[in-house]
Amino acid sequence: MVIENLQIDKEYLDSLPREEKKVWDILENVKDPEIPTMSVIDMGILRDIIVNENSIEVIVTPTYSGCPAIQVINDDIRKELKKYYTCDIILTHRLSPAWTTDWMTEGAKGRLLESQISPPVGNSSDSLFNVINENPIIMCPHCKSKDTTMISFFGTTACKSLYHCNNCEMPFDYFKCH
Amino acid sequence: MNFENNPNKNLIEYCLRLADDRLILGQRLAELCGHAPMLEEDIAITNTSLDLIGQATSIYEYAAELMNDGKTADDLVFFRGERHFKNVLLSEQDNTDFAYITIRQFLFDSFDLLFQRELSKSSDERLSSIAAKSYKESLYHFRHTKLWVLRLGDGTEESNAKINDALEYLWMYSGELFEMDEVSKSLVISNTAPNLDLLKSEWLELVNIILTEANLPKQTLDTFMQTGGRNGRHTEYLGHILAEMQYIPRAYPNSQW
Numbered sequence: 001m002v003i004e005n006l007q008i009d010k011e012y013l014d015s016l017p018r019e020e021k022k023v024w025d026i027l028e029n030v031k032d033p034e035i036p037t038m039s040v041i042d043m044g045i046l047r048d049i050i051v052n053e054n055s056i057e058v059i060v061t062p063t064y065s066g067c068p069a070i071q072v073i074n075d076d077i078r079k080e081l082k083k084y085y086t087c088d089i090i091l092t093h094r095l096s097p098a099w100t101t102d103w104m105t106e107g108a109k110g111r112l113l114e115s116q117i118s119p120p121v122g123n124s125s126d127s128l129f130n131v132i133n134e135n136p137i138i139m140c141p142h143c144k145s146k147d148t149t150m151i152s153f154f155g156t157t158a159c160k161s162l163y164h165c166n167n168c169e170m171p172f173d174y175f176k177c178h
Numbered sequence: 179m180n181f182e183n184n185p186n187k188n189l190i191e192y193c194l195r196l197a198d199d200r201l202i203l204g205q206r207l208a209e210l211c212g213h214a215p216m217l218e219e220d221i222a223i224t225n226t227s228l229d230l231i232g233q234a235t236s237i238y239e240y241a242a243e244l245m246n247d248g249k250t251a252d253d254l255v256f257f258r259g260e261r262h263f264k265n266v267l268l269s270e271q272d273n274t275d276f277a278y279i280t281i282r283q284f285l286f287d288s289f290d291l292l293f294q295r296e297l298s299k300s301s302d303e304r305l306s307s308i309a310a311k312s313y314k315e316s317l318y319h320f321r322h323t324k325l326w327v328l329r330l331g332d333g334t335e336e337s338n339a340k341i342n343d344a345l346e347y348l349w350m351y352s353g354e355l356f357e358m359d360e361v362s363k364s365l366v367i368s369n370t371a372p373n374l375d376l377l378k379s380e381w382l383e384l385v386n387i388i389l390t391e392a393n394l395p396k397q398t399l400d401t402f403m404q405t406g407g408r409n410g411r412h413t414e415y416l417g418h419i420l421a422e423m424q425y426i427p428r429a430y431p432n433s434q435w
Contacts, residue, residue: 065311066225066232095236096307098314152218153322154225162218178314 008041009105023049023056023081030080033072034157037115040073044103047094055088056081061099063178064158100124101178112175116141118163120177138174140165150174179249179258186244188361189302191264192371193244194254195408197237198265201255202416203286204230205423206273215276222322226283229315236308256427260417261410268351270407270416277337277344280326285348287320288385289355289377296372305370324388331392338393345394353403356381 013024027046032038040046040060048059058077062070074091081089101120104112109119121136138148145167152162160173181190207227214220238251271282294316297309330341356374358366365371378399386396406412427433 064229064232065236065308065315066228066230068228095311096303098307098311152221153318154218154222156221158225158228162221 007103007105008044008046009107017051019051020049023051023058026080026084027058027077030073030076033069033076035112035115035117037111038108040077042104042108042111044099044101044108045073046077055090056085057090057092059092059094061094061097063099067158069157099178101175113141116172117160118172118174120175122177124177136177138163140168140170141172142170143168148172179245179254179262181245181247184245188364189370190241190244191361192365193237193241193305195264197234197241197254198263199269199286200230200234200237202263202265202419203269203282204228204234205419206270207279207283209273210279223279226319226322229312229319233308233312233315236311237305240304240308252427256424260412260420263412263416263420264408264410265416266351266354267404267407267413268348268354270413270419271348271351272415274344275340277330277340278348280323280330281341281344281348283319284323284327284388285352285355285385287316287323288388289352289381290316291320292377292381292384293372293374296377299369300371301369327388327394328392331389331394341392342394345389345397349397350402350404352397353399354405354407356399357405357408359408 008024013021016024024041024046027049028039028041030040032040032043032045035043043063045060045063046058047061048057050057050059058081060070060073060077070093077091078089102124104120112119118138118141121138135150137146138150139146140148140163143165145165147166148163149166150161151164151171155162155173159176159178161176162171163174164171181187184190204227207223207230210220210223211227212220214223234255235251238254242249242251242254268282268286271278273279291313294309294313298306298313300306300309327341330337332338356378358374362371362374366373382397382399389396
C-alpha cells in the first residue's frame with residue numbers, strides 16, 4: 001500500500017516483494033505519451049501494483065481531470081504487461097489523494113530538464129496558495145539563466161506553462177508545480 | 179432517464195447538475211478552439227475546457243454507477259434532451275465576444291474556486307476526491323480569468339466599455355449559482371453538499387475586490403436574477419449546443435470507435 005505523498009523511489013521499489021518489483025520494472029518501459037523521456041513511474045502516475053493469483057491490478061492516478069493522455073497510458077500499460085503475463089490486467093483509477101508534482105523524484109526532475117522542460121519549482125502545498133498571485137523564478141532549461149518571463153500560464157499540455165528566456169531568447173516549457 | 183425510484187435520487191440529481199454545468203461550459207469553450215484572439219488564449223481556453231469536461235466525466239461516471247441501470251456516462255451526455263439538462267443558465271450563454279467569454283468565465287471560476295474547496299470536505303468520499311482534484315484546477319482557471327478582467331477593465335476606453343456591457347448583461351445569471359432547493363438542502367444535512375448560503379458573502383467580496391481594481395462597478399446579489407436551469411428550463415442557446423454535441427451519436431446510435 002502506498003502511503004500519501006510518497007515518492008516512488010529506488011529504495012521503495014527495492015523493498016517490494018519480488019513478484020511486485022518485477023511488474024514495476026516492466027512498467028518502467030511505459031512512457032508518458034506527451035513526454036516520452038519520462039516513464040509513468042517517473043511521473044508519479046503509477047501508484048500501486050497488486051499481484052493476485054489470477055490477476056494483476058495496476059493503480060493509476062491521472063494528472064489533470066481532462067488529461068487526454070490517460071487512455072493511451074492505460075492501453076500502453078495493458079499492452080506492456082500482456083507481453084509477460086497471461087492473467088487478467090485490471091486498471092484502477094484512484095483520484096484520492098490527488099496527483100501532485102511532489103511525487104516526482106529528483107531523478108525524474110533531472111530527466112525533465114534533459115528533455116528541455118524546466119522541472120516544477122517548490123512544494124505543491126506552498127505553491128497552491130500562491131498560484132493566484134505569485135510566479136516562481138523559473139530556470140531556462142537551455143542556458144540555465146533565471147532571467148525568464150512567462151508567455152502563457154497554459155502551455156502545450158495542461159501540466160505546463162510557456163516561458164521565454166531573456167538571456168538566450170529561447171522559448172521553453174515549464175512543468176507547473178501542482 | 180428516470181431515477182425517481184432510486185434510493186440515491188437526490189445525489190444523482192445533484193451529480194447531474196454539477197456535471198452538466200461543467201460539460202456545457204466546457205463545450206462552449208471548446209467552440210473557441212482555433213478562434214480565440216491570440217494563440218496563447220486559444221491554448222488557455224481549450225485547456226480550461228479540457229479540465230471542465232474531464233471533471234464532468236468523473237461526475238457522470240459516478241452518477242451512472244449510482245443509477246445502476248446499465249446507463250453509462252456517454253448515455254447521460256448524448257441521449258438526454260434539453261429539459262433533462264440541469265446546468266446553470268450562465269454556462270450555456272453565447273460566446274458573444276471576448277468580453278462576454280471573460281465575464282462568463284470569471285463569474286463561474288470565482289464561484290467554482292470556493293465551491294470546490296467546500297465540496298472537497300464532503301462526507302461523500304467520491305465527490306470529495308473529485309473536488310479535491312478539481313480545486314487545484316479551479317485555481318488556475320480563476321487566476322487566468324481574473325487577469326483578463328483586470329486587463330480589459332483597466333485597459334482602453336473601448337475594452338472597459340465592452341467588459342462593462344458584458345458584466346451588466348451576465349450578472350443576472352450569477353444568482354443561480356447559489357440557488358438551493360430540496361435536493362441540495364437534503365444533501366447539506368448529510369454533509370454531502372456545501373451550504374451555498376454560507377459562500378455568498380465571501381464570493382461577492384472576492385468578485386468586488388477584482389471589479390474595483392478593474393475600474394468596474396461593484397455588484398450586489400439583491401438585483402433581478404434569472405432562474406430555471408436547475409429545473410431544465412433553459413435559454414435558447416442550450417438546444418443549439420446539444421444539437422451540435424449530440425448529432426453523431428444520435429445519427430449513428432450504438433456505433434463504436
